[in-house]
Amino acid sequence: MSTALRRALPDTWTLTRRTFAHWARQPAPVLVGLLFPVLMVLMFGYLFGGGMDVPGRGDYRExxxxxxxxxxxxxxxxSTFTAVAGDTARGVTDRFRSMPMSHFAVLGGRVLADMLHAAVGLLVLICCGLAVGWRWHEGPARAALAVAMLLLLRLAVLWLGIYLALRAKGPESVAILQILVWPLGFLSNVFVSPDTMPGWLGVIAEWNPLSASAGAGRELFGNPGWAGGSWVVDHPILMAFGWPLVLIAIFAPLSVRHYRGLGR
Amino acid sequence: MPLAISAEGVTKVHGAARALDGFDLEVPAGTVHGLLGPNGAGKTTAVRILTTLLGPDGGRAEVAGFDVVRDAARVRTRIGLLGQYAALDEVLGGRQNLEMFGRLYHLGARAARARAGELLERFALTDVGERAVTTYSGGMRRRLDLAASLIQAPEVLFLDEPTTGLDPRGRTEVWDAVRELVAGGTTVLLTTQYLEEADRLADTISVVDHGRTIARGTPTELKSRLGGDRIDVVVREPLDLAAAGAILARVGNGDPRVHADERRVGIAITDRVSALTATVRALHDAGIEAEDIALRRPTLDEVFLTITGVRRDDEPVDGAGGSRRTGRLGTGDATEVAA
Known part of the structure; x- marks a missing residue:
């Protein structure tokens, strides 16, 4: 057990560096991944923004x-799903499992690499926001808390992605995921107020973890947000930490268990 | 000789199917053993259990002297695995792959780099070492895969259908590499559907079907004991084929097998010389002109057909696969051929 622990860190680092080597060899997908949200900001901020009503007559981009x-x-x-499902389908995961390496590291390396990727992506998007006139108004401490909350959401989604990928037939299944994330994105308070949706749909949108994180972000950064009403809407910060923690508590152990017993 | 691999009564159930059903195996250290069987016979399941990827439901197995369940971690420090599909990082270069696996075997950065260089050289991949694996040919990929499974100089190497999907040249490349390894004292367990491959590489063979070993021995023993000798006649006139078959039926055992496209008919025999004499005389008397008459050992294909009663494309013989399947061996238990 102690050898397993001693090996966990260097092995995790070796596998994290593997992902860096991927980025160096194939920078295009990484750059596209970083720039796509920027494109979305420009599209919504300047094309659709004019037609949106912002609470308190605030700036739509704020x-x-x-x-x-x-x-x-x-x-x-x-990206998490594609990487994990690709390794499993190609037998790379089996090779790792047949080796005297730390088995925690295979998942740990994925988590570390994806979190670094997410941090860089968030930084790019924050710079983009600053460029289009967005600001934080509640001081650096609250802004840092917002960043931590966002990264926690990424961590939760990461474990969910690992779990789904370990259970998937192959990396091609990512197409299903790509289709499903869009309704998840729009069925939230990200673009419009859930108040404007039909009753039951509005409730789903309010409970969407994405709405909690977006709402908490608005509160912590001091940006304009939708008027409250229900309990979830009034407690976005609690929900924005609660949702990811629940997801991690479910999917991290499930993923580890599934990885250990792959095909058992 | 100490055993490098031993398995006793290993069972593994996948849902309703018994992938392994009392699987036995004994492989002495320093030898090459071939697991021969059709698709779905349980070969890959056996390899996955022996390489600690899968837990058995029953029975026990040891590799390099360690139990694959209780001492899985120790087993992993002594084995190499070459799976059915090249388990490589396709985006990285060949050298990067080997260095990464070397670090994960805890060689240390410098030793991992040195070992990667050594293995690239040995498998003639130095020139393409920096190129992404995506650009490699099937044979090159397989060689790199093999190199990766040799990083820690394993005591026991598992090769699961190592040449499936390779062209003849790629196949020869892999065979040469395996022979070289064996010369260095590594124990090899090889699974294959190619009888030629088992014949060429293996010292001993287990024939596996329905999750159990149904016969074992050296390739020669299997051929002579299970298949028996055969006599083949090639006739000049296709019309004579039936008459030649009738003559062979009197000389040999069982039913003659006709290959109409080659104008050839053959049958299993017991006594080589008397069968040959009787055949030549009878053909002459009947006025049948033979182009060729040959005594030969059966191919492993024929051996497999004889043991399992099922053609390799899984068609039951004479539509009576069920009764023929174990007919020859009675209970279907392993037939011990080795002396």
Whole structure:
């Protein structure tokens, strides 16, 4: 057991560096991944923004950014899924499992690499936000808490992605995920108020973890947000930490268990 | 000789199917053993259990002296695995792959780099070492895969259908590499559907069907004991084929097998010389002109057909697969051929 622990860190680092080597060899997908949210900001901020009503007559781009941060974190599930499902389908995961290496490291390396990727992506998007006129108004401490909350959301989505990928037939299944994340993104408070949706749909949108993170982001950054009403809407920060913690508590152990017993 | 691999009564159930059903195996250290069987016979399941990827439901197995369940971690420090599909990082280069696996075997950065260089050289991949694996040919990929499974100089190497999907040249490349390894004292367990492959590489063979070993021995023993010798006649006139078959039926055992496209008919025999004499005389008397008459050992294909009663494309013989399947061996228990 002690050898397993001693090996966990260097092995995790070796596998994290593997992902860096991927980025160096194939920079295009990484760059596209970083720039896509920027494109979304420009599209919604300048094309659709004029037609949107912002609470308190605030600036639409001030309103938009927290939602875009949260959505970018959720969309990160695609790259996690593709990487893990690809390794499993090609037998690389089996090779790792037949080797005297730390088995925690295979998942740990994925988590570390994807979290670094998410941090860089968030930084790019924050810079983009600053460029289009978005600001934080509640001081650096609250802003840092918002960033931590967003990264926690990415971590939760990461474990969900690992679990789904370990259970998937192959990396091609990512197409299903790509289709499913869009309704998840729009069925939230990111672009419009759930108040404007039909009753039951509005309730789903309010309970969407993405809405919690977007709402908490608006509160912590001091950006304009939708008027409250229900309990979830009034407690976005609690929900924005609660949802990811629940997801991690479910899917991290499930993933580890499934990895250990692959095909058992 | 100490055993490098031993398995006793290993069972594994996948849902309703018994992938392994009392699987036995004994492989002495330093030898090559071939697991021969059709698709779905349980070969891959056996390899996955022996390489600690899968837990058995029953029975026990040891590799390099360690139990694959209780001492899985120790087993992993002594084995190499070459799976059915090249288990490589396709985006990275060949050298990067080997260095990464070397670090994960805890060689240390410098030793991992040195070992990667050594293995690239040995498998003639130095020139393409920096190129992404995606650009490799099937044979090159397989060689790199093999190199990766040799990083820690394993005591026991598992090769699961190592040449499936390779062209003849790629196949020869892999065979040469395996022979070289064996010369260095590594124990090899090889699974294959190609009888030629088992014949060429293996010292001993287990024939596996329905999750159990149904016969074992050296390739020669299997051929002579289970298949018996055969006599083949090639006639000049296709019309004579039936008459030649009738003559062979009197000389040999069982039913003659006709290959109409080659104008050839053959049958199993017991006594080589008397069968040959009787055949030549009878053909002459009947006025049948033979182009060729040959005594030969059966191919492993024929051996497999004889043991399992099922053609390799899984068609039951004479539509009576069920009764013929174990007919020859009675209970279907392993037939011990080795002396």
């Amino acid at each position: 309103f938009l950014m927290p939602g875009m941060f949260a959505m970018t974190m959720v969309f990160g599930i695609e």
